[in-house]
Amino acid sequence: MWIEGDDQGVHSVGLNARQLAERFTPETIEALEALDYAALDALHDDLAELLADVLLDLDQEDESVDPAEEARYVGRPLPFDAAFPSTTTDFRSAFAEHVASLPARWRIDAAAVAFEMVGTVLRPRWEAARARRSATWRLSARRRRRSTSRSPRRR
Structure with missing residues (x-):
């Protein structure tokens, strides 16, 4: 994470699915994948709140922010030594305890990585649920069209 001056904001490097997985143990990922949909979705919501809390705790306008120091971190992702136990x-x-244990610089990145990892596990389930809903709506629409096309019209 780095802060850019002149109200440019806080920045973090996004990671792809492989890079996210590298920040977690296989046991953790396996346990996340074993959670049911409702528990995983609730965890995702909790991690969104954690990320928001970490962002709120950061003072972007802190006068002690050194632009030269910040420049050292531009484009750097969460280091591997900050990976989740x-x-x-x-x-x-x-996850919240781990994020809190990190230096302030890496808390936003760690919270974002946890949020994105859970989202990556959830994505196929969201897509399956969306496909089921779409199929249900299409079937309902077909049934409705058939039932209205067969019934005699009232005058």
């Missing part, structure tokens, strides 16, 4: 239960607490 293995956890298989109580993800919300474990």
Whole structure:
């Protein structure tokens, strides 16, 4: 994470699915994948709140922010030594504790990585749920068209 002066804001480097997975142990990813849809969706919402809280805690207008120091971090992703420790239960607490344990510079990145990792696990489930809803709506529409086309018209 780095802060750009002149109200340019806070920046973080996004990671692809492979890079996200590198910041978690295989056991943690496997445990996330084993969660049911509702629990995973609730965790995703909790991590969105965690990310928002971390952003609110950051003072972008802190006068002590040194532009030269910030320039050293431009384009740098969350370092591997800030990767998440293995956890298989109580993800919300474990992830929040890990984020809080990191230097302030990396908290936004870590919270974003946790949020994105859970989103990556959720994505296929969201797509499947969306496909089921679409199929249900299409079937309902076909049935409705058939039932209205067969019934005699009232005058």
